[in-house]
Each structure stands twice: as C-alpha cells, then as structure tokens.
Amino acid sequence: MKKKQLLVIAITAVLVIVLAYLFMPSRKKSAVFDGRVTLGINDKNPYGCYATYQLLSQMYPRIPVTSNRKAPAEWEKISLDSTRQLVLIVAKYFNPTEDELHYLSVLAAQGNYIVISALEMNYDARKFFRLQQMYLDAQKGDVVLEGQPMIRVSHKFGVRVANSAQSSATTFDYPGVDYSNIFTLIDTAYLQPLGYNGRSELNLAGVISGNGAILLHTAPVTFTNFFALYHNNYRYLQQMLALMPGHPSRIIWDEYFLRGKVAVEKGMLTAVLQHHNFRWAFWLVLVVTVLFLITGVKRRQRLIPWHPKPVNDSLEFISVIGKLYYEKGDHTNMAQKMTQFFLEQVRQKYQLDTQDIQPAFAQQLAAKAGITPQHAQDIADYILKTKAGKIDATELAAFYGLLHDYYKTT
Template structure:
C-alpha cells in the first residue's frame, strides 16, 4: 500500500487539474421552454408569480387545481360532494388548448353565477372565441422581438417585453359591451387585454402569458405590469390552474431523461459526480484485498407486515390513485361483513340493511348512510381525496359504535 501511495497522489493531481480545465470550458445551457408551470424555476416557469399570489390577495384562500375544471367545479358546487362551494377568481395562464369542451362550459357556468375567470394565452380554444364574440390575430415581430405594453386607467405605460417574435392582439371584439384594459404595440398599438361581461360575472382575456413568467417578473420594472393586470381582479379567493401545466409536463421529452439529468446539466455537480466515481474506482482497485474478512452481522427476522402496508398505502397516496384505495376499502369491508356475520353482500339493498342491523345490534338508520355512500361510490369512475376520507370515517364509525 505504501508503494502505491505515490501513484494515487499523481493520479489525484491529474484528475483535479483535468476537472478544473474541463469545467472552465463548460457553458450552462438555459431551458427557454414556455411551460408556465407554477413549480418550475426555469425562465418561463411561473413559480415566483405563484408564490406572490399570497401577497397580492392577502387573507384570501389560494387553491391549486390539479384536475380538469369541470371535474373540480362540479364537485365543489352547491349540490356537489366537495368540501366547499367554489367562488372567486379562476386563473389560467398558458396552455388553454388542453381544456376540454366540458371544462369550458363549466368555467363559463362558473362565471355566469357571479364569479371571475382570468385567461392569459396567445390564443384561446375556439369555443371561448365563439361564445365571448372575440377574434385574435398576430403580427410578425422578428426584427427586434420587442413589444411594449400599457394598462388603461393605471400609470403603467410602455413596459418592454423582449423575446417576442410575435405579437398577439384582439382583431375583433364587441366594442360596446367589452372593455379594453390594456394595449401592446411595436409600431402601432392594439388591444391585448379586455374585460368581457358574462351573465352575473366577468371574463378577463389577456394575450401575453410570458409576462407572468420568472424571467419577466424579475427583470427591471416588469413586475409592475403584472401587478397592474392582477389588480383588475376582485379581491376574492383564487383558484390557480395547474392541470394544463401537468399535461405539458407529462408529454414533454424530459420525462424520458434519467433522475441525474438535472445534476449533469450543472457543471459543478457534473464534475463532482465524475470525480466521486473515479475516486470510488481507485479505492476499489487499491483495497481489493483486505487483511481480514468482514464478519457478517446476522440480524433477527423482523415483522415487515406493517412496513409493507405503509409502503403500499403511501404509493397509492403519492400517485393520487384514490379510486384503487376506495375500491379496496369497500372490498375489505364487505369481506369482513361476509366473514363475521355470514351475510350475502352481492346486493346492498333494504333487505341487506335489515339483516346487518339484526346481526350487529346496530340501528338501521345508523348503518344506512354508510351503505348508501358505498352504493353511490360504486356508480362513480372518478374519486377525490375527500371521498376516501369520508368513506374511511364512516367505516371506522361502524366498528366503534
């Protein structure tokens, strides 16, 4: 080992010098993909704007929506099974083409009931154009890729936005009923931010979603333009769309990359990783032969049943597979009924309730809500966390009463 020490030191010096010179030449690439993702810290993510919503709407509830709007709004309606009735401002930034026809109808119904919808995108689904009576066109702006934005009624004028090869604007709208709140221009000025009354509520349409991204919020005074836009919204609860961002995240090529892809894009982490691998190989080479074999420690067998159950349940919860958990809860509950009370559980009708009440000694009216809820869940294909919690509480109450 002493004879090998000089070789190790020489190899270490060579590696360190090589890493230094190779690391100097590496330039970091910037991902300019327009994801508009509220969890992304990349230039065109919206994590900073998302975090600032709590300061812009103080003492208001900020909810992040991970489902199609129709599913969420129907569940959280007056006749729904959600934990509240959805009221306030629904904000969608970018990727509105992922909205289904049913979601568009439900969003418009949400507005019609006296709420507010804010959409910022380069172009909107055709159903919005037809229903709200608007049209969008664009101008090529490849010469300098700079546009200037202003807000009406506010002292916010000529906010410069770069990297804008195209400028979208409203080529047609109802000038009598619709209100123009902002303009964008290169040489000539056009309306790019309007308010559209709809039923008891209102829809805000904006055609430059890039202004809400990290790159623009942090650059110069552009944050004032973003604050000005948001100031037009009522001071109410916020429903922030994340569903459309999840679709771009799932369909992007990034999902094919390994877990080390981000680290390998950072020069410091990359060469630290390579250096650790090289030193690990050298360590194994010079320590292949040991003076004494390792004495293996034999641990006693452990009961891993509880750990296995926790692992499986955490897997389902992390993937938000509520349907699978609900089905298993119902299956295990009915199996226990068959085993303990010898009752056929094929049909959960009034006759079943009568037998179960007689054999358990529980009142029929105490059991009926649980059985009715199980029958209702069996008729549904999509479940939420609230459904699972409610089912679990009712099953626990059945055994404790």
C-alpha cells in the same frame, strides 16, 4: 477467454464510464440561457411561472393560493357554490371543449373571476367569446417565431392596462421574447377592451358574466419569471388583477390547459425521462441489458452426450455360464445356478416370496411378469426338479429355453 465474454466485459466497462461521466459533479460551465417557454408554476427557468406564483401570496396576504390540474368536471379545489374565487389559466394554447366553456361561464356567473392568458384559443373558445385573433400555431412548439433568438436585447416587448389605445397608462416592457398575440376583432357589445401591447394592439379584454367576470389575455409571457422580475413589472400583474372588484376569497392557478389535457397527469418514468442525463442513462442501461440477455443468458455447460438405451445382458450372462457348466456335464449344478439367478431377479423386480415354490407362485409370476400361466407353471416345475437334484441334459435344455423366453418377454 471466449469472444462473448470479452464482449460483455467491454460493454460493461463502457457503461460504467458513461454513467460515471453522467453522474459526476459537472465542471463549471459558462451560463447558458434556457429559452424554453414552459409556463409551469414549478419551473424556475426564465419562461416558467414559479416567481409569479410565489408573488401572489405577497400580493394577497392571508388569502390561500393553490393550484389545480383537474378538468372542470372534476374540480376539487374550485367550487361552483363559492364566490370571489380568482382562477388563473396560463397556457400556450387554450383548448377547451364546449362543456368546459360552460363550466367556466357558470363559475363566473356565480360571482367568481377568471383570467385566461393564452397565446392562442381554439375555434370553440373564439366563437364563445365572440373574437378573432392572429393564427400563430401555438401547438407547434416553445418558440412561436421560428428563427428568432429567444433573447433579443435590442427588442423590448411592452404591455399596458388602459381603457383605450391612446391612453397614457404606464407601459411595462422587458428585453425578452415577444411571446404574445393580439385580438384582431372583438364584439364590443359583448367584450370590453382593457389592455394593449407596446404597438397599441389589443391584447386584453373582459366580459361580465352574471355576478363575476372573465378576462381574456393574449400575452402569457407577462406571467413568466423573466418578465415579472424585470424592474417593477410585477405591477403589471397587480394592475390587471385590480380590474377585479374587491379581494378574492382564494386564488387557484389552473394548469389543466397548460400542456394539453392528456399530458397533465404524468407517470414517474415520464417525469424522469424529461431530464437529459436521466434519459440517456435509462436508454443506455436498457440497451446494455438487452445485449446481456442476448449474449449471456444461455446456459454455459457441456452438452450431455447421447447414450444408447441399456440392453438386457441377462441372456448373455446365462448363455456364457450355461456353456461352461454344460461342457463339464454338471447339469444339476448349472440348473441350480440358473434357478438362483432367476429367483433373485424375481424377488427384486416383483417382490414375490421365493422361499417355497407353492402353486400360487406360478399364478403370481404370470400376473406380475405378463407371461402365460402355463409358461409360469413350467418354470415352477423345473425349479422344483432342480431342488430335488433330478435333472438331465434334455430337461436342462428345456429349462434354459423357458428362462430364455421369460427374459426376452420381461
């Protein structure tokens, strides 16, 4: 067996074994805590927001709860003409443009309410809302504080909704990561302090905008499954949303700012490659396919040997036959054989009528074979002499010479 065939078989065997390992039912393993902070409403990991999104329907029965992934300029589920809409924006890094900030401001002024819970805001947002906050480089990754474990049982992160830092309002805490920020400075003529963390540092502020309001929040971890489902922490969300007067007409959870505007719309391949097993299987199949194309795409057949161009052996045949008849002295018989062979060749090659050698035969032969009219006429004359049985050695030699030149030319 050839080496290339052995290589293909070996690679195929390895592929089958690896795929079988990847897709076989996994054995029971010890539970591993998923510490990724994803904040997605479809994420059921501890730091996803699936549970909180589902709780909204229980907190506000008979009020529609939907999600949005469109930019403010492309809103379909959020209407600038409606009122009492509650828009929740939960993100790691709130990175709006000036136009998007304008859209949000107009939406609030129409009598709607917006909650922006983000670890960090860009410069345009901080300038627009007249505040300052700690720089944490929220775009760096899922873990804000490098070197800290995502779960620290000895540490409790707490928040509370209150009118002042000294308020005795209920504090909600949980034994998870302190994935939050604080406002270091706000314009109190524009913003109103509304909530603090466990260290009495400001993390919630609000601004009245027309007939509505905007809440700014720096602890998006409070919207996660881990925090909301720990003891009665869902009441923190209730108290925060209770700052909005009345009941909303509908609730929209906005994910446009969650993972960056470019990454919101994902293709099918991108979604598949997010899973570890599928990602390894995809790249393995791709590598094996490339190797197969390199080693097996060539045609496996014997090379066609080179053959020289066939030679015209008519001259050799005529020469041999001619010598035999010439030695016997039967010139007429030899001329007849030469004539018979010539006329057969003319019929097959040029489809000319050779039954009766007419004057037109010479003209047609000259035109078809590419010889001179005189050459064709001389051949026709010797054919007629041969059929009459009157040809001697000299004429036979001349006839042979004419046919020899004809075969060389054609």
